[in-house]
Amino acid sequence: MRTLALGDVHGCYQALLAVTAAAKLTDDDQLITLGDYVDRGPNSREVLDWLIARMKRVDRGKMIALRGNHELMMLQARAEDTMEMWLSCGGDAALASYGSPSKPGTLADIPDEHWHFIKNQCRHYFQNRTHFFVHANAYPDVPLQEQPKFMLYWESFHDPPPHESGKIMVCGHTPQRSGTPRNIGHAVCIDTWIHGKGWFTCLNVETGIYWQANQRGATRSHWLEKVDVE
Secondary structure (H helix, E strand, O other), X not given: OOEEXXXXXXXXXXXXXXXXXXXXXXXXXXXXXXXXXOOOOOOHHHHHHHHHHHHHHOOOOOEEEEOOHHHHHHHHHHHOOOHHHHHHHHHHHHHHHOOEOOEOOOHHHOOHHHHHHHHHHOEOEEEOOOEEEEOOOOOOOOOHHHOOHHHHHOOOOOOOOOOOOOOEEEEOOOOOOOXXXXXXXXXXXXXXXXXXXXXXXXXXXXXXXXXXXXOOOOEEEEEOOEOOOO
């Protein structure tokens, strides 16, 4: 069994299909998705359908989905009427994926199954023996179960110090506009800006090989290279 992590996909369904094909993803792999499934890209609905289908199909523990700050904004738009903020951050594209050419999408068009997945099946974080996975970041001296939501969902990746657990952090959230994951040894950010002009990344956390795809279906692969930081 491989442990594979997927970065922020932001509704870029074609890149999701291409990168999982390039990585030869199987139901025996443990897949950890880092959140930000929705907004900005054209196919938020299809991305959520794909994630939910895999979660139903594979054995327990083979599909670990984290929640991103864009899922938080989507939930808040429904519960707290903060629609304007969500729409301004890419929620307009997410809603459009639930509509049709003749009818704009609305919150009422989002299936209950999608709300349930985002609210109840996605996690704040995940960890195994050697790594921990968060959407955005973590305080280095605070146990994962005590991390504030701001850090887990919103704080940018600025080459953080090693975590007290001694485990390697894998995160997304902060776009690496170079299109290359940023690896500082004890932490790696795999949001490689697919919703902009970058790539979508799937990382084998045990070996360090990663696969990437863009929305045109082009793929490539490489090994993580460590960046020296002062």
